[in-house]
Amino acid sequence: MTMGLIRSVLRKASPKRFKGVVKESKSWHFVCKTCGYKKSVYDSGGIRYKAKPNKVALGRCPVCKKFRWFKIIKKNKKQIF
Numbered sequence: 001m002t003m004g005l006i007r008s009v010l011r012k013a014s015p016k017r018f019k020g021v022v023k024e025s026k027s028w029h030f031v032c033k034t035c036g037y038k039k040s041v042y043d044s045g046g047i048r049y050k051a052k053p054n055k056v057a058l059g060r061c062p063v064c065k066k067f068r069w070f071k072i073i074k075k076n077k078k079q080i081f
């Protein structure tokens with residue numbers, strides 16, 4: 001099952017909930033541990049809902065042009081990093 005499929009299933013099954021998931025996903029960001037490059041989880045095609053912060057993921061960084069460790073952080077309005 002792809003993330004895109006999960007999204008469309010969610011959207012159809014529960015539009016109201018999907019809005020919440022999108023909102024939640026947009027507040028999550030991947031941050032490259034090496035260069036600080038940031039990318040929203042949602043824009044990366046993923047969804048993250050009710051997850052815990054401070055996890056790490058391995059991914060390809062477009063700035064480093066290499067596989068890097070990414071921190072997964074939740075960005076709040078109050079939080080500036």
Ligand SMILES: [Zn+2]
Pocket residue numbers: 032033034035036037061062063064065068
């Ligand atoms: Zn990087």
